[in-house]
Amino acid sequence: MKDWKEIKSNLLKGDRRALAKAITLVESHRPTDREMAEKLLKDIIPKSGNSLRIGISGIPGVGKSSFIEVLGLQLIKAGHKVAVLAVDPSSPISGGSILGDKTRMEELSQNKDAFIRPSPTTGSLGGVTAKTRESIFLCEAAGYDIVLIETVGVGQSEYQVSSMVDLFMVLMVPNTGDELQGIKKGIIELADLLIINKADGDTKILAENAKTTYQNALHIIKKERFWSPMVLNCSSLEKTGFEEIKEALSSFDEDSKKSGHFESNRKEQSQSWLDSLFQERLFQEIKENSSLNSQFEKIRKNVQDGKATVREASSEMIKLIKEKL
Amino acid sequence: MKDWKEIKSNLLKGDRRALAKAITLVESHRPTDREMAEKLLKDIIPKSGNSLRIGISGIPGVGKSSFIEVLGLQLIKAGHKVAVLAVDPSSPISGGSILGDKTRMEELSQNKDAFIRPSPTTGSLGGVTAKTRESIFLCEAAGYDIVLIETVGVGQSEYQVSSMVDLFMVLMVPNTGDELQGIKKGIIELADLLIINKADGDTKILAENAKTTYQNALHIIKKERFWSPMVLNCSSLEKTGFEEIKEALSSFDEDSKKSGHFESNRKEQSQSWLDSLFQERLFQEIKENSSLNSQFEKIRKNVQDGKATVREASSEMIKLIKEKL
Numbered sequence: 001m002k003d004w005k006e007i008k009s010n011l012l013k014g015d016r017r018a019l020a021k022a023i024t025l026v027e028s029h030r031p032t033d034r035e036m037a038e039k040l041l042k043d044i045i046p047k048s049g050n051s052l053r054i055g056i057s058g059i060p061g062v063g064k065s066s067f068i069e070v071l072g073l074q075l076i077k078a079g080h081k082v083a084v085l086a087v088d089p090s091s092p093i094s095g096g097s098i099l100g101d102k103t104r105m106e107e108l109s110q111n112k113d114a115f116i117r118p119s120p121t122t123g124s125l126g127g128v129t130a131k132t133r134e135s136i137f138l139c140e141a142a143g144y145d146i147v148l149i150e151t152v153g154v155g156q157s158e159y160q161v162s163s164m165v166d167l168f169m170v171l172m173v174p175n176t177g178d179e180l181q182g183i184k185k186g187i188i189e190l191a192d193l194l195i196i197n198k199a200d201g202d203t204k205i206l207a208e209n210a211k212t213t214y215q216n217a218l219h220i221i222k223k224e225r226f227w228s229p230m231v232l233n234c235s236s237l238e239k240t241g242f243e244e245i246k247e248a249l250s251s252f253d254e255d256s257k258k259s260g261h262f263e264s265n266r267k268e269q270s271q272s273w274l275d276s277l278f279q280e281r282l283f284q285e286i287k288e289n290s291s292l293n294s295q296f297e298k299i300r301k302n303v304q305d306g307k308a309t310v311r312e313a314s315s316e317m318i319k320l321i322k323e324k325l
Numbered sequence: 326m327k328d329w330k331e332i333k334s335n336l337l338k339g340d341r342r343a344l345a346k347a348i349t350l351v352e353s354h355r356p357t358d359r360e361m362a363e364k365l366l367k368d369i370i371p372k373s374g375n376s377l378r379i380g381i382s383g384i385p386g387v388g389k390s391s392f393i394e395v396l397g398l399q400l401i402k403a404g405h406k407v408a409v410l411a412v413d414p415s416s417p418i419s420g421g422s423i424l425g426d427k428t429r430m431e432e433l434s435q436n437k438d439a440f441i442r443p444s445p446t447t448g449s450l451g452g453v454t455a456k457t458r459e460s461i462f463l464c465e466a467a468g469y470d471i472v473l474i475e476t477v478g479v480g481q482s483e484y485q486v487s488s489m490v491d492l493f494m495v496l497m498v499p500n501t502g503d504e505l506q507g508i509k510k511g512i513i514e515l516a517d518l519l520i521i522n523k524a525d526g527d528t529k530i531l532a533e534n535a536k537t538t539y540q541n542a543l544h545i546i547k548k549e550r551f552w553s554p555m556v557l558n559c560s561s562l563e564k565t566g567f568e569e570i571k572e573a574l575s576s577f578d579e580d581s582k583k584s585g586h587f588e589s590n591r592k593e594q595s596q597s598w599l600d601s602l603f604q605e606r607l608f609q610e611i612k613e614n615s616s617l618n619s620q621f622e623k624i625r626k627n628v629q630d631g632k633a634t635v636r637e638a639s640s641e642m643i644k645l646i647k648e649k650l
Contacts, residue, residue, distance in 0.1 A: 041634050045634060274639055277635060279604065281640075282607070285643055286650070300599065310458075310598050310599045312363070312367065313603075317603050325614050
């Protein structure tokens with residue numbers, strides 16, 4: 001991977017192999033790769049940004065893969081280029097993405113206007129999401145105007161993904177159980193679009209009921225904005241309901257741009273990304289500062305020996321830093 | 326709440342109302358309350374620590390409340406005092422705990438040797454977990470030798486809770502679907518004890534099968550430690566299987582203490598709590614530092630204007646701080 005400039009020029013032409021290589025560069029932990037990745041990213045930044053970034057979340061079993069397969073193909077038919085990225089923090093100990101993403105979306109992965117990237121296989125959730133953010137830029141620079149970011153895994157990653165997309169979609173299965181609804185409240189609050197999948201066969205009526213229930217729930221939960229969250233039904237099996245979903249996506253795109261939310265939301269997102277990256281690096285820096293650390297060690301020991309509470313110790317550590325700033 | 330010393334002395338006598346007041350103090354955002362809370366915590370620290378801290382996790386619908394009700398009552402019958410704390414980060418936007426915890430555990434909440442505390446209603450997950458940690462100390466100082474920390478909500482909170490307990494328990498329902506199991510891998514890796522609930526009636530056989538499946542899965546996943554994670558079946562409805570669970574809890578308690586893991590794990594936990602508290606406060610401190618901030622503002626603006634990548638900007642910010650340390 002010596003020639004990042006070659007990767008760049010091919011990527012800008014829309015070459016899928018170059019895009020894949022660029023993402024590998026961004027995901028790499030090797031310092032030389034990292035350096036090239038930074039140069040590459042800086043160079044392609046002016047060419048990035050021109051997509052609708054869509055987060056897709058949903059608990060296991062809702063049929064995310066087949067949904068993305070159908071939606072992706074229909075978006076391509078409508079003239080879009082579709083990239084799919086996955087965020088999977090579900091296994092912090094052993095690492096690794098659970099399923100081969102490409103085998104899950106067979107037809108889509110073979111389409112020349114689609115790009116599917118399995119989730120990064122190592123690193124903390126924070127690290128994974130940083131890489132995903134950078135991968136989004138790369139996809140955009142390669143001409144993908146729809147970037148789907150799929151959360152693989154439960155709960156944990158939804159907030160991370162919602163902080164890097166323009167539109168957050170939650171996929172559900174027909175279920176009107178009270179407890180489930182209550183618990184999902186946090187996720188539902190993030191949703192711009194709520195899709196009830198499996199609106200077919202035996203579960204079709206259930207899906208209709210669920211739609212009404214969720215519409216009422218969203219009505220109560222959501223604050224007024226430029227956009228009122230929508231609830232839509234679909235069947236990935238029968239490929240129904242996708243016209244409405246595509247329409248909702250373009251309405252959202254249009255409305256959020258017209259209202260100025262699109263722009264301000266992206267600015268906010270990059271600022272809070274900067275905050276968290278800064279915070280992470282600063283902490284690392286402090287860890288490596290030997291003079292501070294010998295003092296910190298004493299404070300830490302007091303906590304271990306039960307001589308100080310964690311709160312007291314953190315105050316002391318802050319005091320030491322504050323003197324220097 | 327003027328007299329924190331009175332609260333303290335009543336708390337140390339095991340008074341439940343004093344314990345409730347102390348937790349309210351710890352949860353309060355008012356600076357005067359906060360000050361009292363710190364004094365109180367410092368004073369009770371030598372009396373804390375003497376419990377088995379047990380995390381209980383499980384997706385909605387597994388029957389956590391009725392499980393805790395049955396387990397709690399049986400532990401009390403065996404001579405323990407049981408405190409139940411809930412962590413609920415599921416609704417970061419509107420805040421608030423979803424269900425009244427006491428009404429969910431009717432018999433347990435009325436038992437004089439039980440203390441049930443609903444989850445803190447405001448704050449970020451970080452804030453909520455810090456308060457939960459401190460509440461654990463308060464429960465211990467009040468004589469509770471079993472502290473159950475229940476995660477209300479999905480995913481997000483499991484890692485937080487596992488970082489503050491001695492033993493992490495995952496509750497499941499009979500289900501041998503492959504996808505579900507794959508996705509839960511991250512959570513299962515955290516589990517010391519995996520309980521299959523609803524081993525009764527129609528689902529009894531399913532529960533037996535699930536037990537075998539999970540036993541095999543744990544066998545593959547887990548590294549060797551002082552303890553091999555166990556899979557147990559129970560029925561909260563028929564109150565069966567709880568003898569085995571109680572036995573597993575005491576074996577774990579004994580083994581982890583004998584091996585030194587109990588002690589070292591607690592030390593590690595308090596150190597990483599200190600790290601995260603320090604980090605959070607440091608960032609706040611920097612935000613309030615006006616000379617740094619005027620320089621940071623310029624850097625931030627470069628990101629907004631597309632003149633710098635987030636990574637570059639964070640490097641610049643770090644450089645500015647590094648010069649001072």
